[in-house]
Amino acid sequence: MNKKMDARLPRDRVLEVAARLFAEQGIDAVSVRDITGAAGVNLGTINYHFGSKENLIHEVFETLLAPLQERRLALLDQIEAQAGDGPLDLELVLRAIVEPTIRSSIGQEGAVVYLPRLMFQVYAVARPFLGEKNSELNDRVAKRFIDAISRAAPGVPYEQVCWRYYMVVGGFLQLVSDALGSNRLHRLSDGCCDTGDPNRVIEELITFFMQGMTAPAGSLRQDAFNNPGREAFLEALASPF
Incomplete structure (x- = not known):
């Protein structure tokens, strides 16, 4: 993970990484674990900030x-x-x-x-x-x-x-x-x-x-x-x- 992304809030990192992965791999092919792993946050981050993968997509x-x-x-x-x-x-x-x-x-x-x-x-x-x-x-x-x-x-x-x-x-x-x-x-x-x-x-x-x-x-x-x-x-x- 680069320094620019490190400086961003976890919620913002998740949004940016999710947009990239959804675009590159397809919305259905990307899991919550894929997103949190690439964003460098724990698995509970998506549930805490968005509630679900569907809400994150929205x-x-x-x-x-x-x-x-x-x-x-x-x-x-x-x-x-x-x-x-x-x-x-x-x-x-x-x-x-x-x-x-x-x-x-x-x-x-x-x-x-x-x-x-x-x-x-x-x-x-x-x-x-x-x-x-x-x-x-x-x-x-x-x-x-x-x-x-x-x-x-x-x-x-x-x-x-x-x-x-x-x-x-x-x-x-x-x-x-x-x-x-x-x-x-x-x-x-x-x-x-x-x-x-x-x-x-x-x-x-x-x-x-x-x-x-x-x-x-x-x-x-x-x-x-x-x-x-x-x-x-x-x-x-x-x-x-």
């Missing part, structure tokens, strides 16, 4: 997620205040979604860098006790941003905005998780894509999301209908493997 997510969501909402409040009764700037709204996560994760230290990988686990595996808590923290913020995007892109149907908002969130979580984990994009691009550069990551994401968010609804599907090879392709897709 605390990890709330500790990491709440400040990030507050930052996003503060940025959105500023964008709305500047716009007054006029239209919102779509690029600024998307930046308010994306930039806080990128800036707090890539090239930084501390437990918050593990949040994207933890969020992927929430989406991938159903855990009722965690899903309910996660919804409390996220749904209010998500609906604020969906409404803001609708105001910034009035020509896009609300249903499409909802679909695309979810794709935005999934896209940047995937990229940040890759940058903090396997760096697969860096390998696939033969080193051309530097996922360790937060500024480049942000600009690539915003450029992509701006185009996707404002694309005409259904335009790609209409192109597919006009493709003579479409029926044969769909038949092949429907065939059992």
